[in-house]
Amino acid sequence: MQFEENIRVAIRGLIEHKFRSFLTMLGIIFGVASVIAMLSIGEGAKRSAIAKYKDLGVNNIIVRDKQFTDEELEEVRAKFSQGLSLNDAKVIQEIIPGVTKVACQAELTTDVKQADKSARSTIIGITPEYIQLLNIELEKGTFINEDHYNRSLKVCVLGAGVAKTLFQHMNPLGKMVKVDDQWFEVVGLMKSKTLFTETVGELASRDMNTDIYVPLSTYKSRFTQENSLSSEVQQITVQVDDSGKLLEIAELIKGVLQRHHFNNEDYSVVIPFELLKQEEKEREIYNFLLGAIAAISLLVGGIGIMNIMLATVMERTREIGIRRAIGARKSDIMSQFVTEAVAISITGGVIGVILGVSLSLSITFLTDIDTYIRAYSVIIAFGFSVLVGISFGYLPAKNAANLKPVDSIRYE
Amino acid sequence: MLIEIKNLYKNYFMDDVEVEALKAINLQIKQNEYVAIMGPSGSGKSTLMNILGCLDTPTQGQYLFRNQDVSTLDDDSLSAMRNKEIGFVFQNFNLLSRMSAAYNVEMPLMYAGIHKNERRERALKALDRVGLADRVEHKPSELSGGQRQRVAIARALVSNPGILLADEPTGALDTKTGDEIMLLFHKLHEEGNTIILITHEQEIANFAHRTIHIRDGMIHSDSPNDPILVKQKMSSLILR
Numbered sequence: 001m002q003f004e005e006n007i008r009v010a011i012r013g014l015i016e017h018k019f020r021s022f023l024t025m026l027g028i029i030f031g032v033a034s035v036i037a038m039l040s041i042g043e044g045a046k047r048s049a050i051a052k053y054k055d056l057g058v059n060n061i062i063v064r065d066k067q068f069t070d071e072e073l074e075e076v077r078a079k080f081s082q083g084l085s086l087n088d089a090k091v092i093q094e095i096i097p098g099v100t101k102v103a104c105q106a107e108l109t110t111d112v113k114q115a116d117k118s119a120r121s122t123i124i125g126i127t128p129e130y131i132q133l134l135n136i137e138l139e140k141g142t143f144i145n146e147d148h149y150n151r152s153l154k155v156c157v158l159g160a161g162v163a164k165t166l167f168q169h170m171n172p173l174g175k176m177v178k179v180d181d182q183w184f185e186v187v188g189l190m191k192s193k194t195l196f197t198e199t200v201g202e203l204a205s206r207d208m209n210t211d212i213y214v215p216l217s218t219y220k221s222r223f224t225q226e227n228s229l230s231s232e233v234q235q236i237t238v239q240v241d242d243s244g245k246l247l248e249i250a251e252l253i254k255g256v257l258q259r260h261h262f263n264n265e266d267y268s269v270v271i272p273f274e275l276l277k278q279e280e281k282e283r284e285i286y287n288f289l290l291g292a293i294a295a296i297s298l299l300v301g302g303i304g305i306m307n308i309m310l311a312t313v314m315e316r317t318r319e320i321g322i323r324r325a326i327g328a329r330k331s332d333i334m335s336q337f338v339t340e341a342v343a344i345s346i347t348g349g350v351i352g353v354i355l356g357v358s359l360s361l362s363i364t365f366l367t368d369i370d371t372y373i374r375a376y377s378v379i380i381a382f383g384f385s386v387l388v389g390i391s392f393g394y395l396p397a398k399n400a401a402n403l404k405p406v407d408s409i410r411y412e
Numbered sequence: 413m414l415i416e417i418k419n420l421y422k423n424y425f426m427d428d429v430e431v432e433a434l435k436a437i438n439l440q441i442k443q444n445e446y447v448a449i450m451g452p453s454g455s456g457k458s459t460l461m462n463i464l465g466c467l468d469t470p471t472q473g474q475y476l477f478r479n480q481d482v483s484t485l486d487d488d489s490l491s492a493m494r495n496k497e498i499g500f501v502f503q504n505f506n507l508l509s510r511m512s513a514a515y516n517v518e519m520p521l522m523y524a525g526i527h528k529n530e531r532r533e534r535a536l537k538a539l540d541r542v543g544l545a546d547r548v549e550h551k552p553s554e555l556s557g558g559q560r561q562r563v564a565i566a567r568a569l570v571s572n573p574g575i576l577l578a579d580e581p582t583g584a585l586d587t588k589t590g591d592e593i594m595l596l597f598h599k600l601h602e603e604g605n606t607i608i609l610i611t612h613e614q615e616i617a618n619f620a621h622r623t624i625h626i627r628d629g630m631i632h633s634d635s636p637n638d639p640i641l642v643k644q645k646m647s648s649l650i651l652r
Contacts, residue, residue, distance in 0.1 A: 322506045
């Protein structure tokens, strides 16, 4: 019951000195807002990183054909390497333990036409294992499967971007598109994918919405290489059963390819999982810094509160004397002033939460940086503000409680 | 016997000098007495008042209140004494200026842990007793000096204390208002309260039924006031 009274008196005090209370709260407001903004930026970064790597497959090792100039290619061919091939994939699958599946893809960029519409697209010829290795999300229809592959059917699956350009909002399934100079039937439509704009390791960034998938068998028979020196496939994706073995298996793959390519390093081996871990580590340092800033501002905020409370106690010496004279115990005075300090810090905390959340949302809205607000960050930030109030209100409250009633009641 | 002080001494330190504020004080006060404690400034009357009011403890000797030795009580117990047995009335009222009269009067009950509704009821009754039933929500700044002192008296009364301890209660008031307050004290005395008045004014001390003179930390004299004079004083007041 007296708790209620304390709160009422505390709030009344806050309202009476609005400006002063606000200044006192600034440190807390800033501290809490920055904790929330920082945690949400961190969470957003983590999520987009995970999404990014999910597309590449966390249990995958990606072997990529290196982009060489024609001279370099000639050199490498002269040294007996044919570049990445289906055979490489076969060997990797058969020899290396811990490898579950292997998929190959060949790529070429060309125009795709439908009626009067045209789009520039990357045609990707794939083996049927593809769907099991990589994050394929279909909007409609089916993906390239074994049947398509075995029968070298002229079927394709459109990326969301290509489909939109060629078909607008019409259903593309069953329709024909002209890929390069060949007609293909559309059997599937991909869901729209978020771009990842940074390169991942040596994988160049790409807008996967402009991809079109066709069976590799069809690709080989229907499309002629522009460049006769090009490798048979541009990428081999290898899936392993245990992500703990990724580094080990990557070394084995490098060994196999070294032998089969006669020591020509015309490929690169990328482990998305390792890159993800590295990014996480870098982020940790960043997060730690931001956390330190947030902690410091909360500390400064707390000191501000303590400062004001100390002055307030001085100001109200006589009031404290009166309360003691009519029967308040030391603990009553303590709880009164701690409550006042906590009232300031909680109010600051609430404003800080609102500010922090708005800040995070505006950041996402105005820039490319993703943020993601989780309930726990709000709770933590708020909890800290309460803690600050209690800790920094303690000393002034103790001072107030220890004032001698005899003296303080005569204080002018 | 309500109050018994036995061989009481009080010393305190002013800078580095030890001051003997009270020496060998012996006195007794019965229930429903009306006592004035008089003395010049520096005589020790304020110190005695602080000890009587449990704001301070003696260096030596005993202070028995209702036969309980309060001189050795700890801080929390002393606070409880002040809350329940002592009703202070100060020269400068000592009200909380930002709260209403009712709130000010409720405060001792708050610290006693009394529930809101009962607090309110008792506060309103106390304010009625001092004649301020129509000013309960006013803040001190909206009240005259005399009215403020009445609020302070209501606050002193609200927990039914053993004694009302008034320190120069009319010091900040003009003569007419001061007389009104002394009339109120008279009424409260008639109603059974024990009143201890601290003053340096003879005029005010004459309202009491017994006067204790303090000088240089010791009791100089302790004798009843002439009852005829007291009666005269009261009649003249009532007539005015």
